[in-house]
Each structure stands twice: as structure tokens, then as C-alpha cells.
Amino acid sequence: MSVRVRFAPSPTGYLHIGGARTALYCHLYAKAKGGSFVLRIEDTDLERSKKEYEDAMIEDLKWCGLENHEGPVKGGDYGPYRQSERLDLYKSLAQQLVDEGKAYPCFLTDEELEELTEKAKAEKNSPHHYHDKYRDLDPAEAKKRVEAGETHVIRFKNPRKKYTFTDIVRGEVTFPEDMVGDFVIMRSNGMPVYNFCCVIDDWKMEMTHVMRAEEHLNNTVRQLMIYEAFGVKPPEFAHCSLLVGEDRQKLSKRHGATSVVQYKDQKYLPQALMNYLCLLGWSHPDEKDIFDLDEIAPIFDLSRFTKAPALYDIEKLKHFNGEHMRRLSPDDLLSYLKPTLPSDHPFHTQSEGWQKDCVGFFKEKINIPAELPEHLEVLFSTEPQRGEAVDEVKGWETTAAIQEYIKTEVSKLAESGAEFITVDQFNDWTNHCKKELKIKGKFLFKGMRLALTGMAEGPDLKVVIPLTPMSVMKARHGL
């Protein structure tokens, strides 16, 4: 049987970093096994689900490079792929359980439920302890009340026994019989509940593996009960460790940028995000750390998951972005970095050859695009003298002489129509200052730097000078 895995988000917000990681693992595993990666939208929570989130979710998944083989947009043989479009199925199956005596209508009101929960807590019992009031109500009586239109939910009749299953990452996991109570499978508004439709869909969509975050581990016992009630063999489960923030709590909005779209907006490279996320809870057999999805898909296996929760560290993500950026071809590098600069940035006025040289040089100094503009200052700032270290250099008597000489030379060159200063010219000027002005050592080089760039420190002058437009040079010297 070929492998079928699914990613089943609920459209109640933008794609989360943790969700993206789960989707990545599903995608990788399907690819490794030549199986199918299915996207299913779990929109049974009417209040919180929004179509715009569903669209955004699909868009973000696409940006991540995690396209599905089957899904709400793409279609497939197991559709529909939106739970809101499968309601009849859940309803009839829930009714089947009621008819078989495996589930029952419950007429508890919100107030009664609250009271019973408080009572259970006060007696140091589990909150669900008294939720089974209608468990043994005569089915005929229950049917009568339902038909009379009385508000009710459908509760699953817990078989009250121990459940054990083998999780691919956790190993053998056992749940005691009082772990959960008679939980709700159909709400009073007629909508099914997650633990119910999840099972129905994984079953009907013939999923072979369910990969999800550890927060769902405890739900598995409910799902196991439902599989059993229908006489269906459950899929394999793999519960991946959680992603946590600085405070070691489950990663959420308050930990900062936790939506994929925020990284897209900040111009991170999707392959870098995926690479980093992949390594949060999974390790490469050869301890390789920089790779593309295509590279690991063939060797991705489920035996290398880490059990402990992983801390999401943006600093390390930046490093990964830098590594991937530096691997880009000159053409790709330019098309990556160019659009990240403001449209009125002087960078855009330069030739394409210049632009390629420029990003080729500055890629060594940055990890993410947001760091580029400040580095470009050395080429474009027209402020004559700036930076913290200039005061010291300005104090040197010899600096004024260099400054004056450079000004004259720049002026001459500009009048000749040159658009840039060549390395040869720069060398000639340096030699002149050395021989004629008798300046040497750091006084010479720092002086030259200050005179030409206006800063006391910065990148290699032999690279910077030929890249600096003459217009900027003139402005720096008040020409």
C-alpha cells in the first residue's frame, strides 16, 4: 500500500511556524516513500474558521515549497477536502454509532455541565467525571426527546478500558481507562468535533501515517476508541516534539514572529526556513546541516526524530538564511536581493553588471536582506564624514593634506567624464600621498579611507572605490 500522509490545519489564523514544520515532515515523508501528500482543511469550528485564512494557508504552504498532491484546490479521489463539505458523512456515521449503542444523546445544559465539572474538581476527580449522566438513558426515551427537538450533543460511549499503541517517535504509549470521559462527537449545533471527523477523514481518505505535534498525543486515545467502534485499523502515528519559545512554553504569537508570512514579508529564503525547521526535532544521518528539500527527501526517515521540545531561535535561522543566500548563483542572488531594496534606492540606478558585483561582494557581510541597506551606505552616503571612529582620524594633521589632494583629483576625474574611480587610479593616488606627502602606515590608509568614503573603517577599499558612483564622490567633497 502506498504511503498517504496529510496536513490538516484549521483555518483560524495564518500558517504557523510549527504547522509549517509539521507540513514539511509530512511532505518529506510522502516524497521519500513516493506517496501522496494531502491537504485537508479542518473548518468545523464555525466561529473561528475564515476563508481568507484558508487561502492564506494554501498560499504560504506554496511559498514554503510544500505543495500538495490532493487538496481543496487541487482536488483528488478522496474529496471533498474541506470538512465543512463532508458534514453529511459525519452525521450519518454519528447516527450509526448511536444506533449501535456506541454513542448517545446528552441533554446536559451548559449550566449543569459547569456545575458537574466544579463538583468533580472539588472532589479531586477529573473534570469529565460526571459528564456521563445520560450514558444509560433508555435509547427509546432518548430518541423521543431528540425527536421532540430538545437541544443535545452526541457523546461517545467510552469503553472504559486501557489503550496502548505504538507511536513512531514516542514508542509504546499507554492511556489508563479514566483518561477521558464520554466526550462529545457532535455539537448541539449539529457540527462534528475535531476528534471525530479527524478519524472519519483519516479513515475514509485512507491515510497510512498521521504526523502531528505532540499536543495531540492525548487526543490519540479518543481517536483509537472511534477507530475501534467502527472496526477500522488505525493508521501509524508519529507525534513530533513541540516547538517552544524562550520561556520553554509552546510557541505562540507572544513569542514574536511565529507566522510563516512574517518571514516571507521579511524576505527570508523559503529554503532556509525549511532547512532550519527540518533540523528542529530531526537530524541528518551524516550530521549535514545545510541542505535543500530535494537533497534530503530521498533519505528522510521517521527514526531520527528528537523527543524533547525544541527552542525556536531566530538567530540561528538568520545564519541558515545567510548560508542559503551565499549558495545562490549570481543571477539568482541579484533577483533575490534587488527587490528587497526600497524602489527609490540609488542601487537601482546602476547597471546590471555593477549590481551583480555589488551583491556578490556584500553577500559575505549579511545574513538577511534587512542588513543590506546599512552596508550599502559606504557606497551611497554623501555625508562627508561620519561614523564614531572619524574623530580620531580627523585629528591627524596629515589627514587634511590627503583630503585636499583627493578632492582635487576627484574633481579632475569627474570633469573628464569618468563615472567611477578605478583601482589603478586609487593605487596611483595612494602612491602619490606616500611619496609626495610623505605619509605612511595607518595614517596613509586610514586617511585615504576617510577622504574617499567619509568613514574611518569599512570594507576593502579596492572593492568599495570602484563601486562608488562619481556623483556620490563629488557630493562627499562638496563638488
Place this chain on the structure above:
RNA sequence: GCUCCCAUCGUCUAGUCUGGUCUAGGACACCGCCUUUUCACGGCGGUAACAGGGGUUCGAAUCCCCUUGGGAGUACCA
């Protein structure tokens, strides 16, 4: 409260199943040196971990138990 899960450098992790080759390896961050007459990059090096306690064993990061700590769940959310 109850249940489930987890525990190696500050962080992500290798090693744990199949005890010895681990005076515990790699990566991020940090520090130092070299190089660059600056800064950075790069190269080299460094600081830094088996939570604690008991067993089992000739030998334990690795197997067992307990303690402690952390997390998740306990919904008509998913």
C-alpha cells in the same frame, strides 16, 4: 488535582535501541589568534553539557528504579 510525554554545552543536536572506540562530536552565539596597514569574510583555536540519587555490570551518557525539573492534555478549540 489527574493523565501522558520529555531531560547531553546558553541554544539546536550526534551518540542511547545493539553498554567499552566518548578525557562526549558537530552547528548557532560568544571569546582569542592568524590574515587583512581598517571592519568584515575566511582559516585556526577556546569557553561550555551527560539534571540528582540509587542500582545492574569488570565497565553506564547509554540498561533499571526513585527524585527533581520542564512541557502538553484534561472543551460543544484544533
